[in-house]
Amino acid sequence: AKVTYIENNGTEHVIDVKAGLTVMEGAVKNNVPGIDADCGGACACATCHVYVDAAWESKTGTKSAMEESMLDFAENVEPNSRLSCQIKVSDELDGLVVRMPESQH
Numbered sequence: 001a002k003v004t005y006i007e008n009n010g011t012e013h014v015i016d017v018k019a020g021l022t023v024m025e026g027a028v029k030n031n032v033p034g035i036d037a038d039c040g041g042a043c044a045c046a047t048c049h050v051y052v053d054a055a056w057e058s059k060t061g062t063k064s065a066m067e068e069s070m071l072d073f074a075e076n077v078e079p080n081s082r083l084s085c086q087i088k089v090s091d092e093l094d095g096l097v098v099r100m101p102e103s104q105h
């Protein structure tokens with residue numbers, strides 16, 4: 001699925017991410033800056049914070065309780081904030097757009 005990652009400075013990266021990988025893995029494997037993922041996807045660091053584009057909010061599903069509590073450690077959390085390691089890429093998410101927060105640049 002094609003995922004567009006938009007850095008805080010506006011730079012766009014359109015990456016073809018294999019279904020089954022997470023949005024975080026798609027960024028890290030392709031050297032997209034702005035997603036640090038210090039914990040490697042264990043939902044334990046909040047450095048993979050992204051804002052999901054409004055059009056995609058319902059398709060990316062809901063946050064788990066663990067993700068909610070970890071987001072408390074992220075900066076500038078908005079209603080569309082997600083931890084990108086908790087979003088699995090599928091064919092349904094083809095075209096997904098996520099933006100990286102200012103704190104991760």
Ligand code: FES
Pocket residue numbers: 024036037038039040041042043044045046047048070083084085086
């Ligand atoms: Fe650490 Fe997502 S990679 S919470």
